[in-house]
Ligand code: HEM
């Protein structure tokens with residue numbers, strides 16, 4: 001049988017070839033414990049932190065920052081303990097990143113207070129004159145859009161209280177982003 | 191055999207022009223972001239910040255330049271290789287209009303910051319649906335025309351076209367499954383490590399089906415046509431094809447070396463990455479074998495220059511890629527500028543050169559004319575070659591330098607460059623050189639566009655005898 005004379009059979013065979021590796025390396029892992037850890041120990045996102053995370057995504061911070069520390073000595077010396085599966089277990093999407101134009105942020109929440117982040121985001125060059133990170137001063141002028149917050153929490157299945165929702169009132173986009181940054185590295189219950 | 195005039199080339203022409211247009215846009219943004227990395231004051235306002243522009247650069251060149259180039263060249267190839275007219279020419283016209291509307295909306299939505307954060311899958315869900323609909327319309331025409339063909343045997347190019355049609359559909363849909371919360375926002379259905387694993391299964395197979403099988407389909411057609419020599423080995427192309435489409439899907443996790451993703455998935459990916467050298471080089475060997483006794487044409491034939499230089503960069507790319515997958519080397523270059531050096535040898539060298547050869551061969555033929563200027567084609571070749579080499583070489587150097595600085599420790603075990611900024615600023619001179627390389631490449635691309643535009647404009651007066 002000459003498959004190159006039979007397009008339908010050819011398409012079926014090509015599809016099957018593509019599906020073998022797909023099933024083995026991406027589909028099966030979805031259902032095994034080693035890639036899907038228990039989330040019992042993970043502290044869910046607060047609504048404000050979640051909104052901050054969405055601003056991180058909107059601004060594309062992940063184009064310059066990774067959020068995963070490799071288990072290599074020079075790396076843990078710089079960024080602290082190496083990343084564990086649990087730490088990102090509830091993240092949809094993940095934000096591990098692929099390029100470190102700036103430093104890794106997996107544990108940055110342990111490093112600075114809120115006011116440092118606000119100043120840095122308003123103008124990174126006030127801290128490091130040679131930094132190439134964009135300045136985000138306008139985040140402090142924009143009120144947080146909370147129209148979809150509750151729906152987001154529900155879709156992601158994160159628990160929240162009325163007080164959590166109330167805490168969103170009067171917050172700016174800067175407040176939300178900083179709240180998110182402060183959480184990084186504190187995902188797990190001690 | 192159908193007469194030449196029963197072939198339908200309207201969509202072929204439309205997509206070629208769209209491709210060149212969005213190519214110019216994507217390259218201009220590439221130059222801007224390369225400069226922003228050294229001159230942050232170029233982040234003029236929120237929608238022009240680096241974080242929003244980088245995805246526009248990649249999306250414009252993948253979905254705005256490479257994909258419509260495929261629509262154009264594939265609609266041509268299926269007609270020529272099947273000796274049958276396009277199955278649904280009206281549908282092809284609709285595809286062209288919907289495509290350009292979708293790209294405009296895609297650009298606007300990315301400027302506005304609507305993105306999923308997943309690399310090369312940044313578009314939000316309504317546009318994802320648009321992409322899928324476009325792909326279905328395109329596939330109907332490709333498969334429909336192949337079904338109606340009069341040439342029983344499907345030539346190698348048609349295999350690669352079919353692999354592209356199937357492969358892009360599977361990986362694009364697989365990675366973009368999400369739950370919408372509004373028209374402009376959705377969340378991935380996968381979480382954490384699984385999301386990363388699916389993302390890079392997609393990411394690497396975007397490379398497989400957009401940056402590999404797509405240009406290979408063009409390569410296998412143009413090479414014998416341009417040289418006038420028969421393909422070196424049909425058997426080699428059969429083995430190469432099937433092992434390539436089988437092996438690529440296993441390798442995604444080489445993007446996740448040393449992440450929390452379980453080791454076995456990483457190790458399988460690394461092993462298959464090394465194996466991939468064989469099917470990749472099957473095409474390179476086929477290229478060089480075909481050139482046997484023809485090498486003189488590298489000087490005299492501009493089409494041969496593009497196609498052979500392109501496959502050479504593909505050969506280098508598929509040796510470099512597997513070595514990057516190895517843990518020891520990954521530890522040094524992962525997350526550094528080495529990787530953009532790798533990426534742009536592939537995209538600026540292999541992909542763009544091959545598409546250029548395809549357009550140079552095809553467009554004069556469908557406009558029934560001759561190329562406006564071979565001299566300009568040569569100039570185009572040298573500019574893009576030099577521009578790309580400057581880009582890749584500078585990034586490899588600074589990537590290794592930065593990787594080494596991250597690793598450097600004092601005798602007492604403490605970091606030699608504890609402050610990240612110490613490892614960042616030495617990039618600046620290299621990033622400036624990269625921007626210069628980009629400008630040279632862009633100049634070459636403009637020469638290309640001008641040459642094509644003049645060819646089309648003067649077609650009515652310049653019918654070949
Ligand atoms: C004028 C020429 C070009 C310039 C100046 C340029 C510049 C850039 C820059 C500055 C980046 C970001 C690198 C980083 O993260 O540090 C980038 C990424 C990228 N570019 Fe280009 N580019 C050019 C041409 C192209 C072409 C022709 C293509 C594809 C056909 C392309 C595809 C990509 C892709 C896929 C990435 C993402 C790489 C990654 O994630 O590592 N670029 N480019």
Ligand code: HEM
Nearest residue numbers: 098397401444463466507508511512514515524533536537
């Ligand atoms: C045998 C074939 C290949 C293998 C095994 C391979 C391997 C790799 C590896 C290991 C990386 C990740 C580097 C890192 O982040 O540390 C990578 C990145 C990349 N490669 Fe290749 N490569 C191959 C061929 C190609 C080709 C032909 C292209 C065409 C342009 C290409 C385009 C890319 C792109 C766009 C990325 C960047 C992804 C990102 O981080 O955003 N690769 N490749």
